């Protein structure tokens with residue numbers, strides 16, 4: 001495995017950052033989790049836009065212009081010979097003396113990219129659905145560093161996930177300070193009631209998921225259903241016809257048990273199944289190619305969206 005760090009590729013054992021990196025010392029940095037399907041990087045433009053927005057929000061100057069970061073991502077997939085991949089892109093504040101002052105990081109930000117094989121939920125989870133619990137940990141408020149910044153501070157999410165694991169569940173729901181549902185530890189959440197699809201708005205405190213946006217588009221274009229963004233309490237999940245999660249890792253996946261209650265019929269529902277199907281078809285047929293197109297015209301370059 002070759003890992004990109006600041007313009008060079010290193011073997012896995014040699015790929016290291018300094019103990020003085022403020023990403024390590026303070027969690028001062030941002031990241032993206034991206035997927036490639038069959039040699040094409042899914043929604044790369046959207047991920048890089050979100051990275052730029054996160055950087056701007058935390059006053060971090062990216063070490064490279066976005067087009068150069070895009071090239072580094074594609075090269076990382078290529079050099080590792082990957083077709084289906086999970087790409088982890090991290091930008092830290094870089095090396096600096098001890099202390100919170102970001103001006104200590106004179107050398108500027110560090111960018112590293114890991115491109116690896118992807119680990120997925122077993123197939124049966126897409127049929128049977130996931131079990132969720134509500135975490136005791138509250139979502140960060142909008143008056144804090146907003147959850148829309150994909151920052152290196154994931155402790156709350158990690159603790160919430162540990163609560164889910166301890167309860168025999170796969171994911172944890174985070175309520176915000178108002179008691180509204182925001183999102184899960186690593187996924188956005190939706191519910192379906194009477195043929196309508198609902199999801200929390202960005203003002204509930206969520207990561208604006210790339211998969212969330214794709215699913216909202218697919219729901220509209222393929223199912224003819226507009227997704228309604230509104231605040232809602234857990235009650236709306238308990239009494240929903242279907243609940244599903246979206247995320248780069250999980251894609252679209254049903255949630256069939258929440259806090260001990262069965263949701264709908266207790267298995268992946270019909271609209272969720274349709275969305276899973278449309279999402280997979282779309283994911284396979286789109287994305288930015290990491291490899292040059294073959295001469296026969298197979299795998300012609302496809303626009304990034």
Ligand code: PXG
Pocket residue numbers: 032033034157183184185186187188206207208209210211212246247248249
């Ligand atoms: N909410 C949170 C808190 C997330 O971390 C999502 C929603 C879904 O966003 P996307 O853009 O993926 O649709 C996430 C995404 C990892 C990993 O390595 C985590 C995510 C994505 C990919 C990998 O744990 N979280």
